[in-house]
Amino acid sequence: MTIFLILLTAAVSILCFSGRMDIGALKFNAYDVRHRNQWYRLFSYGLVHGGWGHLIFNMLALYFFGTVVERNFSLFFGNTAGNALYFLLYVSALAVSSLGDLIKYRDDPYYNAVGASGAVSAVLFASILFEPKMGIYIYLIPVPVPGYIFAPLYLLYCWYMARRNTDNIGHSAHFWGALYGFVFTLACRPEILRDVFSRLGA
Secondary structure, eight states, X not given: OHHHHHHHHHHHHHHXXXXXXXXXXXXXXXXXXXXXXXXXXXXXXXXXXXXXXXXXXXXXXXXXXXHHHHHHHHHHHOHXXXXXXXXXHHHHHHHHHHHHHHHHTTXXXXXXXXXXXXXXXXXXXXXXXXXXXXXXXXXXXXXXXXXXXXXXXXXXXXXXXXXXXXXXXXXXXXXXXXHHHHHHHHHHXXXXXHHHXXXXXX
């Protein structure tokens, strides 16, 4: 499923890069969603990206963390149900992570967003629940940071940067996507919280 999501996203993004698909028809625009009932944009924006670097970074993150989530969902729920839950997590996270911006920019026709970062954040945080001691590399830090330390720092950073709103990065989507990844995974397997504390205490 992870490979399917990567191939689908890469194909649509590359078609938009080449001009063979209209990125304007797919990107997130809260005004169009709210006033023109183009609700599909809550999902389609995750298939397009702002450039090669944006696409490659998101797809690499999806590959490394998505395979962890996919494997664990299949382990606990079986291959068919596990893949279905993983797909549901990813797709629903696209919509959930953009709800804050939908409310904030619903009357602004000029606000646009693209990229799968909100859904990738959800997958990342789901993977931390499954593997809380998993090492995560952060830019400019040469050693991996354990997931259970990275998670709160990431949330604080996203919350702070969303409040500042000084760049073109969707920190709000990252924040809500990450929280949703936790909530979705806990709802599917409540006992995972017990497993997390058990692993941290080991």
